Amino acid sequence: MVSNAEFTGHTDPRLQALPTVKIVGRQDYTEDLFKLWLEPSVPFTFKPGQYITIGSKDIERPYSIASSPHEEYIELFIEYVHPEHGGKLTPLLYAQNVGDILSMRPRAKGIFLLDENYSDHVLVGTVTGIVPYVSYIRQFLNDKRTGHRFFVMEGASHFDEFVYDQEFEELQSNHDFIEFVSTVSRPNDPRNKNWHGSVGRVNNLVPDNVDRWGLSKQNTMIYLCGNPGMIEDVKDKMGSVGWNYCEERFWKEEDD
Template sequence: MHSPTASAEVESQRQAPARRALRGAIRSLSAAGSASDPELARRQLHAYRRYLQALERDWREVQRPPPGVDIVEPEQPAEGLYRLPVLERRRVDADLFVLTLPRPRAFRFQPGQHVKLGLNGRRHSYSIASAADADTLEFFIERRPGGGLSERLSRVRVGEAVIMAARASGRLRLDPGYRQHLMLATVTGVSPFLSMLRSRPQGAQSRLWLLHGASYRDQFGFDAELAQRAASDPAFDYLPAVSRPEEVRNAGWAGLRGRLDALLPRLLRERGLSPADTAIYACGHPDMVDTVSRQLADSGFSLQTERY
């Protein structure tokens, strides 16, 4: 059983920092109006303000089952499929969202695996972002233009049923043969790595770096949690990077700038990572995964990949 009342409190706490961040973004963007092309900056600022306002409205629409309603989890899947009620739909940006489903007790998965979700007869694979022993299953999903399933999932209401396959699959795993691991992810490609990090035992000795790329600073989805994990785990570094630092939507960004393939050689050099002690993983946009695969082809590094 889940406790919707407690979840509702957590949700409203989570929204307060988001609203503060949005107000801060609007303030810092006002300063961008004095850029070298004031007319362009003014138009960008206007468009971005409208975007932020819409986003904030959608944040408020995040729903939870009403307090006191218990969610009954199916123990056994029918015909290899579960029908699960959506517990939460959290908006990240106009096209990105996080869906939360209850984890049936009989459903097992390894961190890094994915499972098929479905609605209206369409099914696709989605990586599980949750820890292997969590009560809920989180999925970080991008709505694709004209996408039959992702478009529909982006509009799913809390309480509506989603189909989930009874078995997870996929071979992306932390390789126990290495003591250092460098994870590369674009936007939603962070999910398998988030699952690995959330499942990481306390005091684990392995050294981890997560280089997370996105076009815009508001697309990382779980950056607050990942930064918090990095702050409390000396063996983990979270390195978010925006690929369009000059755009007004990234105003005030002080982190890494550039595409992951451009940042990778410097990271390997500066951290002294070698094929003997470090395994590399790349997950997300096919262009990033293909470019990194070509870059590392003759390097001797062990590379596991997953393309979305």
């Protein structure tokens, strides 16, 4: 058995036996949001919407993958949860940089995939909850596919937390089958003084936008990812009146 202990800090022999990823890129966006690009030590396959489990010092956590399978590196978008708020792995990840090594589970997991039974996809995410949608759309474009429409709705407290907004805005300009809406929930916060776009919680904007886009229940799947409060509210507003939805929770409501 090859041990990764020297690099990952794992003491548990089962974790020491796992393959590894090397951090090959890092970019910070706010004081608690950053991206990592990872190079696996073994071949790693996944479907857009799945997650990878990485670890260090005997702690492992799942992360949805933002890159799509055709890309060279695995791209993650991570929110640092301060130790005071219970963060365990993210403080370790936050301290890491290019060249550092983490363990990885060899198989991607997750069933939050694009549902091909529907042609219209309403993709609602808060902050890091946008990640699976980035992967869906990058793969769809790389495969030069047609016949589906994507309506991306992203919410955050502050506009500097959007991070993928430029990518989505460009996609919206270049493709008539991609729409992008971003909205801040704290418009009066001084941090948002340069924000001139939509305001309000993204969950509150779903019904009006679905109406404005002329979507039908029959052809549409609503995807919900990120903040559990957002997920519950959209389920109440849309699921209860017959819209199809699926969800991916990154953490539990009681932890909020």
